[in-house]
Amino acid sequence: MEDVLLSVEPSLRLGVFLGVLIAMGIWESLAPRRPTTYSKLLRWTTNLGLSIVNGLVLRVLVPVLAVGAATWAESQSLGLLNLVDLPFVVACVLAFLALDLLIYTQHVVFHHVPLFWRLHQVHHADPNIDTSTGIRFHPIEILLSMGIKIAAVIALGAPAVAVILFEIVLNATSLFNHGNVRISALIDRWVRRVFVTPDMHRVHHSVIRSETDSNFGFNFSFWDRIFGTYCDAPKKGHLDMEIGLPEHQNDAPTKIIWSLGLPFHALHEKDGS
Numbered sequence: 001m002e003d004v005l006l007s008v009e010p011s012l013r014l015g016v017f018l019g020v021l022i023a024m025g026i027w028e029s030l031a032p033r034r035p036t037t038y039s040k041l042l043r044w045t046t047n048l049g050l051s052i053v054n055g056l057v058l059r060v061l062v063p064v065l066a067v068g069a070a071t072w073a074e075s076q077s078l079g080l081l082n083l084v085d086l087p088f089v090v091a092c093v094l095a096f097l098a099l100d101l102l103i104y105t106q107h108v109v110f111h112h113v114p115l116f117w118r119l120h121q122v123h124h125a126d127p128n129i130d131t132s133t134g135i136r137f138h139p140i141e142i143l144l145s146m147g148i149k150i151a152a153v154i155a156l157g158a159p160a161v162a163v164i165l166f167e168i169v170l171n172a173t174s175l176f177n178h179g180n181v182r183i184s185a186l187i188d189r190w191v192r193r194v195f196v197t198p199d200m201h202r203v204h205h206s207v208i209r210s211e212t213d214s215n216f217g218f219n220f221s222f223w224d225r226i227f228g229t230y231c232d233a234p235k236k237g238h239l240d241m242e243i244g245l246p247e248h249q250n251d252a253p254t255k256i257i258w259s260l261g262l263p264f265h266a267l268h269e270k271d272g273s
Helices: 002-030 040-061 066-075 088-112 114-124 131-135 139-156 160-177 185-191 198-205 222-226 256-264
Strands: none
Touching: 002 131, 002 160, 040 131, 040 139, 040 256, 066 139, 066 160, 088 114, 088 139, 088 160, 088 222, 114 139, 114 256, 131 160, 160 198
């Protein structure tokens, strides 16, 4: 199974990504949660453009990605899970959970360390939020994230299968939980007991600092509950809340050159109350 997954991993990841992106785009058109206030064409062009730049940067500057690191660590018997005798499925589940906790922790750190916030604010600058926001990241943040992930994969000795599944699920859930889609309150309440929903994650994109610094999870909602960073709903409600950075409530973030340059502007402090 591992050999098969490794051989089809690039096409599988791309296929799932495009499938979820198209499905979410259709869902947003049919049942939007909030009205769009800025040009969707400009926003999607910029957000997709950033994603393409990120993919190219990774391929050029990081020849060995997380899956390759997992395969290498396994061949060298490196990492915790390669040193203990566990059933393969158990090792995969533990690796998946550990990687998800890592992403949660990294997300918290990128909010609270000013140098990292310079990069991460590009993601938060989007003045509207929809599925395309889930792929809006600065290339330097993507490089740092991949470096952290590679180090964690080697230290864990994560099975390559677990890493492939984690990468695919993370991409899909990022597209899903940024979606501007309407879901019934009952379904949302039950789903978010375990998984992050769009209504849960949207709070994280509020201009109010206490809300921005909450709901850091991407896949599982229980990390926020465990570590006390969970916020049930925005103070102003999902329809009246303001999205983005308080100092950039304009169309500047819809432009790709401006977005790429944002980390190099004067550091903008998060404000609000």
